[in-house]
Amino acid sequence: MRPLDWAVLIAALVGIVLYGLWKGRRTRDLDDFLVARHSMRWHHVALSIMATQASAITFLSTPGQAFTDGMRFVQFYLGLPVAMVVLAATAVPIYHRLRVYTAYEYLEGRFDLKTRTLAAALFLVQRGLSTGVSIYAPSVILSVIMGWDIRWVIFVIGGSVTLYTATGGARAVDNTNFQQFLIIMGGMFVAFFTIVWLLPADVSFAEAAHVAGRLGRLNAIDFSFDVTNQYNFWSGLVGGCFLALSYFGTDQSQVQRYLTGESVAQSRLGLLFNGLVKVPMQFFILFLGAMVFAFYQFNTPPVFFNPVEAERARAGGRGAEFRALEADYAAASAEKQARAREFVGALRAGDEAAESAAEANLLAADARAREIRAGAVGILKEQSPRPEDTNYVFLNFVIHHLPAGVVGLVFAAVFFASMSSCASALNALASTTVVDLQRRIVSAGRGERHYFVSSKLATVFWGVFAMAFAQYAGQLGSLVEAVNRLGSLFYGTILGIFLLAFYFRKVGGTAAFVGAVVGEAVVLYCFFYTRIAYLWFNVIGALAVIAAALVITAFWGGRGGAEARRADEQ
Amino acid sequence: MSNTPAGQPPRKYEEEPPPFGGSWRALYGAVLAWLAVLVVLFYLFTRAFR
Numbered sequence: 001m002r003p004l005d006w007a008v009l010i011a012a013l014v015g016i017v018l019y020g021l022w023k024g025r026r027t028r029d030l031d032d033f034l035v036a037r038h039s040m041r042w043h044h045v046a047l048s049i050m051a052t053q054a055s056a057i058t059f060l061s062t063p064g065q066a067f068t069d070g071m072r073f074v075q076f077y078l079g080l081p082v083a084m085v086v087l088a089a090t091a092v093p094i095y096h097r098l099r100v101y102t103a104y105e106y107l108e109g110r111f112d113l114k115t116r117t118l119a120a121a122l123f124l125v126q127r128g129l130s131t132g133v134s135i136y137a138p139s140v141i142l143s144v145i146m147g148w149d150i151r152w153v154i155f156v157i158g159g160s161v162t163l164y165t166a167t168g169g170a171r172a173v174d175n176t177n178f179q180q181f182l183i184i185m186g187g188m189f190v191a192f193f194t195i196v197w198l199l200p201a202d203v204s205f206a207e208a209a210h211v212a213g214r215l216g217r218l219n220a221i222d223f224s225f226d227v228t229n230q231y232n233f234w235s236g237l238v239g240g241c242f243l244a245l246s247y248f249g250t251d252q253s254q255v256q257r258y259l260t261g262e263s264v265a266q267s268r269l270g271l272l273f274n275g276l277v278k279v280p281m282q283f284f285i286l287f288l289g290a291m292v293f294a295f296y297q298f299n300t301p302p303v304f305f306n307p308v309e310a311e312r313a314r315a316g317g318r319g320a321e322f323r324a325l326e327a328d329y330a331a332a333s334a335e336k337q338a339r340a341r342e343f344v345g346a347l348r349a350g351d352e353a354a355e356s357a358a359e360a361n362l363l364a365a366d367a368r369a370r371e372i373r374a375g376a377v378g379i380l381k382e383q384s385p386r387p388e389d390t391n392y393v394f395l396n397f398v399i400h401h402l403p404a405g406v407v408g409l410v411f412a413a414v415f416f417a418s419m420s421s422c423a424s425a426l427n428a429l430a431s432t433t434v435v436d437l438q439r440r441i442v443s444a445g446r447g448e449r450h451y452f453v454s455s456k457l458a459t460v461f462w463g464v465f466a467m468a469f470a471q472y473a474g475q476l477g478s479l480v481e482a483v484n485r486l487g488s489l490f491y492g493t494i495l496g497i498f499l500l501a502f503y504f505r506k507v508g509g510t511a512a513f514v515g516a517v518v519g520e521a522v523v524l525y526c527f528f529y530t531r532i533a534y535l536w537f538n539v540i541g542a543l544a545v546i547a548a549a550l551v552i553t554a555f556w557g558g559r560g561g562a563e564a565r566r567a568d569e570q
Numbered sequence: 571m572s573n574t575p576a577g578q579p580p581r582k583y584e585e586e587p588p589p590f591g592g593s594w595r596a597l598y599g600a601v602l603a604w605l606a607v608l609v610v611l612f613y614l615f616t617r618a619f620r
Binding site: 074078081082084085088089209210212213214218219220221222223233263264265268269272275276279280283 | 586587588589594597598601602604605608609612613615616618619620
């Protein structure tokens with residue numbers, strides 16, 4: 001990076017930490033620390049929700065996904081607006097009326113202590129580990145691309161977030177999330193317009209988009225129904241809706257964001273704004289990746305975007321062969337560039353026959369380049385079982401092609417994306433630890449000051465835990481992947497418990513608990529013995545919990561009259 | 571189950587109207603209608619560049 005980039009990055013990091021400390025300086029009690037005294041306006045709630053969901057991997061991996069697989073990933077988010085409407089209409093008023101600090105508090109009032117503790121424990125395990133992964137994942141990419149020491153990257157992200165979150169709690173988190181999200185999106189817009197500006201002078205933006213489209217990168221929608229296909233309209237709308245219901249309705253890192261809203265209306269508007277903006281935002285980030293792809297149809301890309309893996313292959317036993325493949329790939333890329341220009345010429349002339357012929361030539365040149373790349377990846381597989389460079393495409397492009405200052409801005413955006421989701425997670429982990437475990441089970445009846453100090457200490461504990469896990473995550477291999485999958489394995493079950501609580505008044509605590517165990521068993525069976533795409537696990541898990549609980553209630557009876565009335569009051 | 575801080579009156583829950591848009595039902599409809607518009611736009615986009 002050049003001096004201007006360093007200046008931008010350091011100013012951004014120091015500035016946001018000071019801003020977080022300043023905003024959180026008046027946090028003096030538990031209510032302030034956990035829910036900012038319910039003082040946030042809807043635009044703060046909305047951007048904090050969006051910053052929490054969008055981790056650094058969202059901004060690194062999503063453009064890479066469009067580069068390699070096209071834009072069909074946008075369908076993953078189609079169920080989100082539906083979920084926002086459902087939650088705004090149902091969950092938000094319930095949580096506000098009961099004035100809970102955590103989503104799991106509600107479960108005790110509705111069911112019993114064991115159901116509350118089960119849900120809180122599942123959240124702590126899953127979110128504690130995934131926060132470590134969310135620090136590790138961008139750190140490893142930044143360290144590989146820039147040659148930085150990964151331990152320092154982890155420390156900068158985790159340490160700075162822990163500092164302002166432990167000091168200012170929810171108020172610091174929501175305010176920094178708001179500013180960070182604006183800078184993240186600003187960085188992405190600047191990167192996008194720079195990519196368009198870097199296209200060859202004789203190729204228009206629309207023509208470059210047509211090249212990307214003909215090579216299968218602008219495939220935003222697919223209406224075919226296939227339960228083994230991860231990303232199509234139906235899995236996105238139905239599976240994505242259940243996933244979003246679970247994530248935004250039952251995951252404390254999100255529930256806490258809209259609990260900071262100053263009223264039901266402000267919290268609702270925050271969620272609805274997310275429902276309006278999230279899908280176009282993901283479309284934009286994917287389109288940015290597709291334009292990086294278009295850029296490389298007129299410029300020569302590396303055969304593999306992870307520079308460390310590529311260098312290791314050059315120095316390995318088949319190094320000469322790898323270098324020969326790199327030369328072949330550069331030649332194939334030059335051929336493809338010529339065919340792309342030929343296609344653009346035919347497109348401009350409006351000659352359909354010439355356009356079809358040029359498209360066939362372009363596809364053939366693309367197939368040839370992909371064949372050579374597959375050969376290079378085959379060599380890489382000998383040193384690493386699953387060589388992967390999707391996550392490296394965007395940053396590799398940024399450091400090699402974007403001007404000074406813009407590179408620093410994009411790097412600041414990556415740091416901020418990681419910091420914002422990590423800050424919300426630490427705030428939520430501390431809340432759940434203190435409210436659902438310490439204050440309820442371990443040391444009940446102590447003064448509020450005690451729990452306020454405990455919340456700060458719990459934030460520090462989870463920050464150190466996340467950094468420690470991130471330091472060793474690289475050595476854990478498949479465990480990291482397991483943690484990433486953990487969410488989709490448990491979200492459906494947790495959602496099922498909450499849906500029972502919200503909508504099935506006759507179902508009691510034991511039926512819900514046994515239903516959760518049955519639902520989880522069904523999800524694990526699907527995971528190990530079927531090829532069903534993981535988005536459907538959220539639907540299957542939630543429906544299995546509800547079905548099992550209803551059967552138990554039908555055979556063994558539900559809540560008594562007084563108990564059911566209490567549930568109705570909630 | 572209430573976390574009202576000491577010294578503060580219990581938070582009063584009210585079904586407030588939205589500050590704009592008329593009613594919550596209308597806002598929910600607008601979000602869902604916007605989703606439908608996006609799906610149509612994505613379909614046209616996919617077709618235009620196929």
